[in-house]
Amino acid sequence: MASITITDVSKTYPGAPAPSVTGINLSIRDGEFIVLVGPSGCGKSTLLRMVAGLEDISGGEVRIGDRVVNRLDPADRDIAMVFQNYALYPHMTVRENMAYGLKNRRTPKAEIETRVAEAARMLELGPYLDRKPRALSGGQRQRVAMGRAVVRQPSAFLFDEPLSNLDAKLRVTMRGEIRRLQKRLGTTALYVTHDQLEAMTLADRLVVLNGGRIEQVGAPLDIYHRPASTFVASFIGSPAMNLLDAGLEGARLRLGTSVIELGHLPAARGAVTLGIRAEDLTPAATGLPFRPDFIEELGAQRLVHGHIEGQPVVLALDPAVPVGSEMRLSVAAARLHLFDTTSGRRIATAARPGLAVTETA
Amino acid sequence: MSDAAQPMKSAGMIRRWLSRPARAAPAKPVQFDQPLLPWLFLAPQLAVIFVFFYWPSVQAITSSFYIEDPFGFGATFVGLDNYKDALGSAEYQRIAGFTALFTVLVTGFSLGLGLLFAVKADKVIRGRTAYRTALIAVYAIAPPVAGLMGMMLFDQHIGPFVQLAAWFGYDMKVGINYWDTAFAMILVSVWKQVPYNFIFFLSGLQGIPASVREASVIDCRNGFTRFRTAILPLLAPTAFFLLIINITYALFDTFAVIDVMVKDKPANNPLTLVYKVYNDGFRGNDIGGSAAQSVILMVIVLVLTLIQFRWLERRVHYG
Missing domain, CATH: 3.40.50.300 (P-loop containing nucleotide triphosphate hydrolases)
Incomplete structure (x- = not known):
């Protein structure tokens, strides 16, 4: 030994x-x-x-x-x-x-x-x-x-x-x-x-x-x-982490026409890659607009493939949760991952607990 | 006669060897509606076996019981006299002795050198193709040409081997001195057969999975022990096949080499049994005696092969 x-x-x-x-x-x-x-x-x-x-x-x-x-x-x-x-x-x-x-x-x-x-x-x-x-x-x-x-x-x-x-x-x-x-x-x-x-x-x-x-x-x-990094994010975990193109505007994250309120100032600005685990997205009354394409049934959970603002996203849901043709998703601010778009490295975030506030312009 | 039969025998063994892995997957059974059709498919093979093996064999066995008139006018039944004459003759016994020695040495050295070269060539990384081609090229030389080249190497006036021996104060006389000729014969026969063994050993070595070799590198520090205990046993099927082929080669296929070396030389030269069969039958016109000798040779090969398959193959591990 x-x-x-x-x-x-x-x-x-x-x-x-x-x-x-x-x-x-x-x-x-x-x-x-x-x-x-x-x-x-x-x-x-x-x-x-x-x-x-x-x-x-x-x-x-x-x-x-x-x-x-x-x-x-x-x-x-x-x-x-x-x-x-x-x-x-x-x-x-x-x-x-x-x-x-x-x-x-x-x-x-x-x-x-x-x-x-x-x-x-x-x-x-x-x-x-x-x-x-x-x-x-x-x-x-x-x-x-x-x-x-x-x-x-x-x-x-x-x-x-x-x-x-x-x-x-x-x-x-x-x-x-x-x-x-x-x-x-x-x-x-x-x-x-x-x-x-x-x-x-x-x-x-x-x-x-x-x-x-x-x-x-x-x-x-x-x-x-x-x-x-985005490499690790996409390699570790199944399904792979969702990676979306987004823009940082101070403490606000712009995702297409939606805006996510981060609640703190990250150490970057401009174009970033947003990472969200499939299980961190939860259906809610308001939030990011999600358009499901198809469902993979795994028994204990189901994977819903679809799009947010035209970008592909996978969602891991309890089979009991109904899937509509149009859904709204919310995510905890602490569960958001930000990566540099060019280098793919992680951007340090000091996220507080609580739901990220999303609004649609 | 039996030397005509021999290529068939080795061809059969090659086929057996090549079809070895196929044993694992059972062939899909085929149903024939017409009873004649399968025989039709078998006919070419059966015809070849019959014409080139059974028919000459039966001919040889038949004529071995007769004394034939040298001019072909008739034959007299003499029972086992031809066999008694052959086996009882001191000359025959001496030639049989030499054939045994010749076979052991040629087989041993060709296998040993072939294996050695293969192991070394297997380790070469840079320029491996050129190296291998150089080693294999000798196999493309026809046996009589090999014999001629051998004669040149041992030529009384220009042969480098003779000069080398003279350097050490030895007067080498190939074609005159019995053991000098024997040495040349064995050397040329080995030289001719090494590439053949090399090809098979090399492909055998390359068939050993890299990870098994690596595992043995971790398990065993000593390279020679490693080769002996982990690599060589995996070459056993190849080696067993080559052993049979090499014995056959030494007994029969060296005919051309021997012929070139002793044909027009004084009498006291080593011969092998198959050359004596030819000498007695076609030079001496003693068809009956020659046939008896070739039947004896056939029995020897049969016994040798049976022994090999019975005793050796049990110890051979097929992957």
């Missing part, structure tokens, strides 16, 4: 004009579950693979515990990795798969047996120990891959999209299992995924990556409630 410190790390592939990953600073506490999340090509896997030692580090420094591991072989870094396609050795039984890494480290036989038995019990793999991977289902293979990591008792677990090859239902189960296992063992974990739901549910802290840079680091709910 150990902390991981990533200092100013970058990666440039030979022949590539620009670095794939750049300026990464991240300090991971012992026992923390960190999820790297971002769209494909954002560099999250590259970063993980640099920590694992499967990719060279072009610049900066990676420490695991108090050792700089930049030049260490992957086998010497005291990490264990779980791969997307399981990467089990097809010619070995489940038992041999789990024991392989220990055997190569000259762990005593009795010790190997104890650890494998313990992992098998924990992951309910007992009946399958003498089977080859091809005789297992996807979920079982994934558990073997986790068992292989667990028996090593490493400083850190590295997960590279481990659930992407599983079906939706199994993914939810395995997600819980990974979380439970990591909490129980207290091992530091670095987990890569492109699935924001997986990221939200697993992480102690989320690291949102975009274009090879860190967009935001924080606890899942902090990121959800205070996204640092």
